[in-house]
Amino acid sequence: MPQTNVRVRRPRAESVLVLTREAFDWRRFTSRYAIVGFWALMCALYAVLMPGKFLQASTFHSIFASQQALVFLALAAMMTFVVGELDLSIASTMGLSATLVPVLAVLHHWNLPLACVVAVLCASLSGLVNGLLIVKVGVQALIVTLGSSTLLLGLASLASSQTTVSGLSVRFSDLALYEIFGLPVGFYYGVALALVIGYVLTFTPLGRHMTFVGANREVARLAGVPVDAIRIGSFVTGSTLAGLGGVVLVASIGGFDSTSSGTYLLPAFAAVFLGTAAVRPGRFNPIGTLVAIYFLATGILGLQLLGYSGWIENVFYGTALVVAVSLATIVRRRTASN
Template identity: 35%
Template sequence: MNEPALVATGTNNAKPASREYGARRFFRLYGEAYALVALLALIAIFFTLLPATRDTFPTSANLRIVIANQAVLAIVALAAFVPLIVNEFDVSVGANLGLSSIFAAVAMSAGMPWFLALLLAVAIGTSIGVVNGVLVTRAGINSLISTLGISIIIHGIVTWKTGGVSIVSNIPPILSKFGSGTLFGIPLPFFALLIVALLLGYVIIFTPFGRYLYAIGSNISAAKLVGINTTRMVILSFVISGALSGFAGFIQIARTGGANPRVGESFTLPALAAAFLSASAILPGTYNVAGVIVAVFFLATINSGLNLAGAEVYVNDLVNGFALILGVGLSKFLGRNRA
């Protein structure tokens, strides 16, 4: 008498369980992936409706300013993102940007053509990346300590080179026009970011190089066992980081019409915050290029709204600091959850 009831009970419970699994699976596939995008949209709506910012925030002028200003930061965040894939830190990305911009600006002030100055900036950034990679892999120094030490050394070099004075003379007009110009209403620096993001995304996702990086970040011992040259790959991750930082330094010259010896300091923290936050967007638990871009404009939307609302300058630092902690926490949590 009881057997049919037991069977019926089991059958009735199977459908809700299936629906629950389907809902959970949907959330894991899409909810986690696009939660930061949705939050960005909600924050934008909030500042659009807020009385203090509704006349200034949702304007095309403010949107162009945000996009243009964040193009450089996004490139630096992509620079910081590459070593993170192999579980290494590059906290010298901001200092590297500053060093590259200073020497490129000095060279152009002395008459060097802008395209050679661009190559110089990338070469300087790449050289710093090589040094960072060798210190981490060959000398065995913790990447956080070694890159922090390099950033301090760079600060001393920049101060010696400039005496604390910005370089603004003889910057080619074509460079300044690029930094402030638009195409179809979109700031030109954004196209530089777009090219970098597409190229880096292709390399990371569709080439063996990118798969090797993720393999090292997942399990370096297993990567060694399957024949991956982990030392070379880690060095290359720092080299790419340095090259992107140097390129960002050159774009920063275009944006500001010169080179400020202290500009690098303002990029390090938000770049690292965005790089870590990338693991909570698009591909949860995995550092990814699209996630970096989303995270950069997520932070930019908050900071822009706060600035227009009249918030004190220190509030931006609080936001970036909390974002860095949140990014690290979410990347750890989502990584364990996916595993």
């Protein structure tokens, strides 16, 4: 008896329903963009509590125009986190770069572009030294980067004689403060940098290798991935981004107090870990980090407008870091179990 192929047609309504569910997964959407929803709720709460203060164009300009250096620093930290490493020296690296530019240009009368290049190269060199000590010598990253952080802080204080060096040209400030569509150009630097890093991590072999190394270093080595080169490169890249952040920072404020660089480290780490709860849950990603930075900035500014000042910034960022790490741990466990 010949076999016949019988096609069972699914009812049209049921097919549409299944396709709709497959095309749009609400659980995945909410897990990726929950932080955006909380951000909107936070803004709504502040708007209700103080409409005369919060609902001002100057408020949102302050949020998006004042985080340029933190964006560079958080993305610098993320570059080492992606490959499973840790760099506690990035804030001091940024501080050294921000200190060297005015010291070389104002006190020693160097050409300003050359001073910027030398400052960034010094930052890259510090990352290279850290990477070699950690990868080739085998010293723990915590020890190396903590020591180099203190060393770089001391070198910055030595170079500036423990004073804030200013006097850079007004035109130099346009590098960070020139406004486009109402926001300083430094904001667009951060967005462009996040997009480039996101593209590299997602769509290039290098980015996939970095993620592979961060997930399982030994398996990546057995698969032929140049693990040591990627680890060292992550430290160099992170320090270079921190150095560029220092140039943008000093361009925006005109001078830099080298002793204040440590205050940038906690916010950067908080943003990176909180960013793992957004866009690509459970993974370090630049777009999530960018969203987290402005989420945290909104929270801080709103509390300051409510009258909380001084201590509130440390409390908020410290709490955010603990909560962010906890969320990242939970999300990673759920992702692994699925």
